[in-house]
Amino acid sequence: MESLFGDQYDNKDEKSNLFADIILPVPIPKMFTYKIPRNLAESIGIGFRVIVQFGKKKILTGIIGRVHQKPPTSYDAKPILDLLDNHATVNPIQIRFWAWMAEYYCCHIGEVMNAALPSGLKLSSESKIQLNPTFDPDTSPYPLDEREELLLQALANKEEMSYEDCEAVLGIKSIHGILKSLVIKEAIIVFEQVKEKYSPKVESRIRFSHEHVKDKKLLEALFNEIAGKPKQEEILLKYLQEVPVYKKPELNQKGLEKKVISDAGLSASSLKTLIKNGVLEEFKIIISRFEEEEGSNEEIVLSSEQEEAFQQIKKEFEDKNTVLLHGITGSGKTELYITLIKEVLAGGSQVLLLLPEIALTTHMVGRLRQVFGSSMGVYHSKYSDNERVEVWNGVLSGKLSFVVGVRSSIFLPFDSLGMVIIDEEHEPSYKQFDPAPRFQARDAGIMLSWLHQSKTLLGSATPSFETFHNAKTGKYGYVSLEKRFGEAQLPDYYLADILVDKKKNLLKLDFTRLMREKIQEALNNQEQVLIFQNRRGYAPYISCEDCGWIPECEHCDVSLTYHQFGEEMRCHYCGFKEKVPHACSACGSNKLSAVGLGTERIEESLSLLFPEARVARMDLDTTRSKYGYQRLLEDFGSGNVDILVGTQMITKGLDFDRVTVVGIMDADRILYFPDFRAGERAFQQITQVAGRAGRRDKKGSVIIQTRKPEQAIFGQIISGDYKSFYLQEMGERQRFFYPPFVKIIKITTRHKDYKTAEKSARYLHNLMGDIQVKKILLGPEKGLIGKIKNQYIFESIVKLDRTGNAQAHFKQELLHILEEMQAHKDFRGVRFVVDVDPY
Structure with missing residues (x-):
């Protein structure tokens, strides 16, 4: 990686010899050097957005990473085409952060930039056509068909046309063949028109022209003039009703939104006349896409336990940059966060609060908005491109x-970050799996905080073992909060044995008698119920009762998940779907049945068992829309839903007064999973979802359905004995070399041909074995899912020693090996994916 902070040019008079190393949003291992045109030399700098040509046809948005006077030696530097802004869009700390992320997560800085910048800040190019000025149809040796002539006639009256314009002229959907023919005949030129994606929201407003508000008498005279023109008079009276310029003439400057007049049903032509005659003037302003809200600035009153924890956190920050707040569910971590945030903001610094899920964001934002109003920004993937750019610019402007x-909010352009708070730090949602950079937002957030020389607070009721290990070994500070806020008590736990109920014929629609009784009791008391199942869909799969046939995806080595809504089966890996078959494809039997439990099926079962209850479901399928989470949570919070069924979205952060019963449908499914973190994740998920019960003065109940109630982990969850569970698991991890005692890197090899995928995986594995560092090398093995999207998958796992520079050295050598392999003719079509900290 080239230095991102080279010497700035020494002699400002030598403007013609300036070059810029530019970060481009492409997967290449280095920055590209471009020549800075003389006219841009004074106004360009690190972090500025520029337009450059990359290759023969591509026009890309780049970010300047370095300015210098050294021309490239291996190619001629192309000039920068244009400068997009008169200020830096990215600051130097961000560029350092991108460089660290590229190095640590074994990817390219261009891939980091592509993930970091909102789409609205990256240019889009649109293909257009124009007449070739040298083309003469009378002398051309090429004959034109009817459609080609029609298109050229249309172009004769226009400077340029888009592909969509051409399709409209010819009345056909695909015009590429015709355009290709015209290019060959040298009749047209195809070019790329570059345009900005972001467009600010503009509002049309009206106001009295200046001379009419100088004196009240002039306004009175105006009304005398338009007497007998009732439509114009109505508009002026409406304006004065909304904007009382008689009392406060200065209000006229801001004016009135034009659509207020149209919404009131007043005459558009009369308004046009008033503007034309100079009585009113129309103007446009750029407005925010977010509603302006005033914060209440409410005083947060901490309990004695919270106040003690608050003082402890501040004390720990004196010696440590990172502190773990280990607070049980319902202990009031949010109030502590608010108090800390207010203190940091009062000192003039910025704060970032990271949350793992959009669902959690929606719920917590309402609480925080009451306190901080519009001075707080919200940033997540459900926002449109334009909305995300507005948040970016809001941070940039201060x-x-x-x-x-x-997790994507770690890329925002903070320049004076005082604190990063990472709530529910244990959550796997903080890990980005595809595309690169495959980063862990918790770890990246800690690094971002370090670059700003600020503090990081990690909050969780069930910390990840890595974080707890760092706290126990003194790397992080540690503060615990072991009592629920206010009068709230921890819930009672009940283990419901599925097999016992099945033998006694007490299991109904997958619900044990105990679970049914507790749900009915809550409904009788007009209380609410949460039901957790770690799977969406109706059922995991459909199976033939006669021969055991299971429908599988055509492109992946997985069974298709049955979704009752829409009567279809879907692959959750590639999106392939097909209608549910009426008969078995293997034996022809029509005895097809759904096997296993999904959220959709549980929702249906609950409606049958409790017909009087209002049941809703929260999973990926029901929350795809922008406000899907919000609507469901509002319905539940207002009491319009009695029972909410959900996936891990409901396990964290939700705080509702009337929830007294939490049911976990199949705890064994979480526990028995081929992952070294299975026990840790089971403890976390069950504890988190149990924490939703009885968060006020009424004690809650948690029912865990299992086939093995004697498992030790259930006793540890019920007693809340996180520390003994941690010690037990850590002993296993140390014995078998798992994090936090080693660093894991997974290298995945993919190709459409099985033998090529296997050969390249073995070749890479052997080369990695030659890297001289202390390590354990496992594989290559066929992936747990051996084929996804018609690509065969092989995986190698590397366990690296955490001491010394073993990690850095291994990563450098690995990237060299991959570059050489991809340049080799046998491996050019193979895709290699490096995932650091994959689990």
């Missing part, structure tokens, strides 16, 4: 000093 967001 308008937003506090942001709540999911």
Whole structure:
């Protein structure tokens, strides 16, 4: 990686010899050097967005990473085409952060930039056509058909046309063949028109022209003039009703939104006449896409336990940059966060609060918005491109000093970050799997905080073992909060044995008698119920009762998940779907049945068992829309839903007064999973979802359905004995070399041909074996899912020693090996994916 902070040019008079190393949003291992045109030399700098040509046809948005006077030696530097802004869009700390992320996660800085910048800040190019000025149809040796002539006639009256314009002229959907023919005949030229994606929201407003508000008498005279023109008079009276310029003439400057007049049903032509005659003037302003809200600035009153924890956190920050707040569910971590945020903002610094899920963001934002109003920004993937750019610009301009967001918000242009708070730090949702960079937002957030020389607070009721290990070994500070806020008590736990109920014929629609009784009791008391199942869909799969046939995806080595809504089966890996078959494809039997439990099936079962209850479901399928989470949570919070069924979305952060019963449908499914973290994840998920019960003065109940109630982990969950569970698991991890005692890197090899995928995986594995560092090398093995999207998958796992520079050295050598392999003719079509900290 080239240095991102080279010497700035020494002699400002030598403007013609300036070059810029530019970060481009492409997977290449280095920055590209471009020549800075003389006219841009004074106004360009690190972090500025520029337009450059990459290759023969591509026009890309780049970010300047370095300015210098050294021309490239291996190619002629092309000139920068244009400068997009008169200010830096990215600051130097961000560029350092991108460089660290590229190095640590074994990817390219261009891939980091592509993930970091909102789409609205990246240019889009649109193909257009124009007449070739040298083309003469009378002398051309090429004959034209009817459609080609029609298109050229249309172009004769226009400077340029888009592909869509051409399709409209010819009345056909695909015009590529015709355009290709005209290019060959040298009749047209195809070019790329570059345009900005982001467009600010503009509002049309009206106001009295200046001379009419100088004196009240002039306004009175105006009304005398338009007497007998009732439509114009209505408009002026409406304006004065909304904008009382008689009392406060200065209000006229801001004017009135034009659509207020149209919404009131007043005459558009009369308004046009008033503007034309100079009585009113029309103007446009750029407005925010977010509603302006005033914060209440409410005083947060901490309990004695919270106050003690708050003082402890501040004390720990004196010696440590990172502190773990280990607070049980319902202990009031949010109030502590608010108090800390207010203190940091009062000191003039910025704050980032990271949350793992959009669902959690939606719920917490309402609480925080009451306190901080519009000075707080929200950033997540459900926002449109334009909305995300507005948040970006709000941070850049200093308008937003506090942001709540999911993992992508670590890329925002903070310049004076005082604190990063990472709530539910144990959550696997913080890990980005595809595309690159495959980063862990918790770890990246800690690094971002370090670059800003600020503090990081990690909050969780069930910390990840890595974080707890760092706290126990003194790397992080540690503060615990072991009592629920207010009068709330921890819930009672019940283990419901599925097999016992099945033998006694007490299991109904997958619900044990105990679970049914507790749900009915809550409904009788007009209380609410949460039901957790770690799977969406109706059932995991459909199976033939006669021969055991199971429908599988055509492109992946997985069974298709049955979704009753729409009567279809879907692959959750590639999106392939097909209608549910009426008969078995193997034996022809029509005895097809759904096997296993999904959220959709549980929702249906609950409606049958409790017909009087209002049941809703929260999973990926029901929350795809922008406000899907919000609507469901509002319905549940307002009491319009009695029972909410959900996946892990409901396990964290939700705080509802009337929830007294939490049911976990199949705890064994979480526990028995081929992953070294299975026990840790089971403890976390069950504890988190149990924490939703009885969060006020009424004690809650948690029912765990299992086939093995004697498992030790259930006793540890019920007693809340996180520490003994941690010690037990850590002993296993140390014995078998798992994090936090080693660093894991997974290298995946993919190709459409099985033998090529296997050969390249073995070749790479052997080369990695030659890297001289202390390590354990496992594989290559066929992936747990051996084929996804018609690509065969092989995996190698590397366990690296955490001491010394073993990790850095191995990563450098690995990238060299991959570059050489991809340049080799036998491996050019193979895709290699490096995932650091994959689990």
